[in-house]
Amino acid sequence: MLTKKLTKLLKKAFIEAGYDSKYGEVVVSGRPDLCQFQCNGAMPAAKEYKKAPFIISDDVIEKLLSFEETKQYIKVAKTIKPGFINMTLTDECLIKNTTELGESNRLGIESTDTPSTIIIDYGGPNIAKPLHVGHLRTAIIGESIKRLFKFLGYNVIGDIHLGDWGLQMGMIISEIHRNQPTLPYFDSEFTGEYPIEPPFNLADLEEIYPRVSAKSKEDEQVYNEAKTATFELQQGNKGYLALWQHIMNVSLIDVKKNYQRLNVDFDLWYGESNSQQYIEPAVKVLKDNGSLYKSDGAMVVDVAKDDDKKEIPPLIIYKSDGSVIYGTTDLATIYQRMQDYNPSHILYVVDSRQANHFTQVFRCAEDNKLVPRSTSLEHIGFGTMNGKDGKPFKTRAGGTLRLSDLIDLVEGNAKTKIETNAKERGFTPNADEIESISKVVGLATLKYADLSNYRMKDYVFDLDKFSSFEGKTGPYILYSTVRIKNIIRKLESAGFNKGELLIPASQVERDILLKLDGFNNVLQMAARDRAPNVICEYVYELATLMSTFYHMHHILNEENQARKASWYTLLTYVLSTLINGLDILGITIPEKM
RNA sequence: GCUGAUGUAACUCAGCUGGAUAGAGUGCAUCCCUCCUAAGGAUGAAGCCGGAGGUUCGAAUCCUCUCAUCAGCGCCA
Numbered sequence: 001m002l003t004k005k006l007t008k009l010l011k012k013a014f015i016e017a018g019y020d021s022k023y024g025e026v027v028v029s030g031r032p033d034l035c036q037f038q039c040n041g042a043m044p045a046a047k048e049y050k051k052a053p054f055i056i057s058d059d060v061i062e063k064l065l066s067f068e069e070t071k072q073y074i075k076v077a078k079t080i081k082p083g084f085i086n087m088t089l090t091d092e093c094l095i096k097n098t099t100e101l102g103e104s105n106r107l108g109i110e111s112t113d114t115p116s117t118i119i120i121d122y123g124g125p126n127i128a129k130p131l132h133v134g135h136l137r138t139a140i141i142g143e144s145i146k147r148l149f150k151f152l153g154y155n156v157i158g159d160i161h162l163g164d165w166g167l168q169m170g171m172i173i174s175e176i177h178r179n180q181p182t183l184p185y186f187d188s189e190f191t192g193e194y195p196i197e198p199p200f201n202l203a204d205l206e207e208i209y210p211r212v213s214a215k216s217k218e219d220e221q222v223y224n225e226a227k228t229a230t231f232e233l234q235q236g237n238k239g240y241l242a243l244w245q246h247i248m249n250v251s252l253i254d255v256k257k258n259y260q261r262l263n264v265d266f267d268l269w270y271g272e273s274n275s276q277q278y279i280e281p282a283v284k285v286l287k288d289n290g291s292l293y294k295s296d297g298a299m300v301v302d303v304a305k306d307d308d309k310k311e312i313p314p315l316i317i318y319k320s321d322g323s324v325i326y327g328t329t330d331l332a333t334i335y336q337r338m339q340d341y342n343p344s345h346i347l348y349v350v351d352s353r354q355a356n357h358f359t360q361v362f363r364c365a366e367d368n369k370l371v372p373r374s375t376s377l378e379h380i381g382f383g384t385m386n387g388k389d390g391k392p393f394k395t396r397a398g399g400t401l402r403l404s405d406l407i408d409l410v411e412g413n414a415k416t417k418i419e420t421n422a423k424e425r426g427f428t429p430n431a432d433e434i435e436s437i438s439k440v441v442g443l444a445t446l447k448y449a450d451l452s453n454y455r456m457k458d459y460v461f462d463l464d465k466f467s468s469f470e471g472k473t474g475p476y477i478l479y480s481t482v483r484i485k486n487i488i489r490k491l492e493s494a495g496f497n498k499g500e501l502l503i504p505a506s507q508v509e510r511d512i513l514l515k516l517d518g519f520n521n522v523l524q525m526a527a528r529d530r531a532p533n534v535i536c537e538y539v540y541e542l543a544t545l546m547s548t549f550y551h552m553h554h555i556l557n558e559e560n561q562a563r564k565a566s567w568y569t570l571l572t573y574v575l576s577t578l579i580n581g582l583d584i585l586g587i588t589i590p591e592k593m
Numbered sequence: 594g595c596u597g598a599u600g601u602a603a604c605u606c607a608g609c610u611g612g613a614u615a616g617a618g619u620g621c622a623u624c625c626c627u628c629c630u631a632a633g634g635a636u637g638a639a640g641c642c643g644g645a646g647g648u649u650c651g652a653a654u655c656c657u658c659u660c661a662u663c664a665g666c667g668c669c670a
Contacts, residue, residue, distance in 0.1 A: 314667070
């Protein structure tokens with residue numbers, strides 16, 4: 001980590017020159033035409049010490065250059081204009097650094113000093129509603145954040161947190177009741193075993209929810225029946241529970257298939273229902289604290305604070321009909337997670353429109369000491385998914401686009417491209433190969449397009465963008481990576497051996513060495529801001545540098561064997577950086593494409 | 594109404610813990626496939642960083658106001 005090493009040196013130089021070490025922070029230069037690294041500390045220091053900034057920077061540089069260790073590493077260090085300290089390293093230093101990073105088992109990426117447990121709550125699909133494009137972001141962003149923290153050495157647990165215990169379940173149960181009243185699940189006298197076969201299939205189920213949901217908006221009785229069914233389910237009505245289990249079983253098969261296609265997997269497949277047994281102990285805490293009280297018929301907890309800029313309504317624990325609500329299950333889930341895992345963080349990767357809900361839940365949990373101070377609850381919000389018109393995305397027919405249809409589309413697109421491309425190059429991959437490559441490429445297109453936007457911004461869902469293979473896209477990065485693999489394969493099969501890194505043969509090669517060093521910093525930043533788009537940017541830049549490199553240097557044809565061997569080594573470093581970066585984004589790389 | 598988010602090139606977006614000449618991709622214009630994948634490379638045109646004040650040696654970045662868009666605001670998730 002060159003910035004880190006340089007910062008250490010600069011801090012020492014600031015101290016020896018008689019200034020505070022806090023001014024010694026070194027960053028990658030914003031003007032690569034002038035230098036590789038810069039330190040801006042002399043300018044703020046000028047204020048404190050009431051001196052011209054360039055006098056300070058000159059003092060510091062003089063000290064810096066007097067250090068034994070500096071001499072062999074720093075090629076140029078000089079003051080520019082007001083008081084920038086510009087530094088360029090020797091090529092020897094660069095290759096030594098790159099070799100250290102490349103040969104270390106984690107590319108020199110620092111692990112956390114505090115390897116605590118982090119729970120990531122993402123995905124959150126509602127049972128019995130087909131997954132649609134709205135479920136894409138939480139899955140993809142959540143997965144990436146999970147992988148990032150895992151990579152940085154945390155013990156990370158991803159929990160899908162299914163929506164399986166709320167009103168939507170009551171809606172379905174009550175609708176089935178209306179349509180098939182003679183089923184044993186609705187017979188309170190029934191004492192035998194309930195049927196093993198569900199009384200519906202997936203297609204039925206997917207059709208039921210939208211129907212009853214629409215009906216309940218117009219027909220109050222339908223709505224009330226749904227509420228009653230919800231209440232009874234939560235109270236443990238045996239028949240309802242059996243039916244609920246059927247709904248879960250049928251629905252989960254499809255849910256799992258969808259996440260599998262996205263290459264998203266969860267450590268825990270818990271849902272709201274799993275928190276049921278923790279509701280009582282969690283509520284007891286609220287009661288013992290005297291926080292719980294009746295308001296408008298519901299049982300609530302106040303979470304407002306004196307310095308709130310706006311009114312924050314109380315969190316509802318029991319609705320006036322006695323049933324619990326998602327705030328309740330969220331609290332109970334926190335209780336459960338503390339008991340089972342004692343995490344340092346619980347991160348909720350959920351649409352930012354739910355910010356108020358999380359403020360309420362977090363405050364309630366913190367005020368009532370359901371979590372200690374050492375545990376932080378954090379809502380990782382993301383923008384809403386809009387169509388090109390800036391309004392929430394709808395298909396041409398006005399409905400929501402299913403996630404599975406979207407994946408089909410993107411994979412199909414990739415397939416066409418791969419087939420025509422193969423034809424142009426005159427080779428014919430077999431059908432299986434095409435199939436598996438299109439899946440990988442299609443998914444990379446989709447994930448990269450989604451992850452490269454900063455998560456907080458509203459999101460324009462653009463099918464063209466999701467299907468594009470040109471420019472700053474997933475396929476471009478895969479293309480670049482596959483090309484490296486291909487060259488390495490050829491070097492290997494020719495029995496060629498890797499060699500020590502040589503002094504860079506060009507500016508591009510030097511830029512690659514510098515870029516490789518930046519990986520650690522990028523990961524730390526991405527983790528700090530919970531922002532995978534930083535990694536997207538990085539991976540693209542590295543891939544671009546490689547494209548320029550190919551254009552400039554022909555590796556296989558290189559006659560200087562030492563040079564060729566050095567490039568071989570460099571390729572392996574770049575490849576593992578790309579592999580790791582892409583893996584954190586949840587993107588896999590094909591062997592060919 | 595209150596609160597929050599967003600406003601950067603024709604389009605889609607980075608950059609926002611203040612730093613030197615604001616960056617990509619798409620599209621547009623011009624070149625480059627006898628040579629490791631042209632899903633590529635090179636060059637160019639394109640910007641009062643929504644507007645107005647302020648803080649600072651220095652502001653797209655921080656503060657205040659303002660306009661626009663979107664979202665949320667007690668028993669859905």
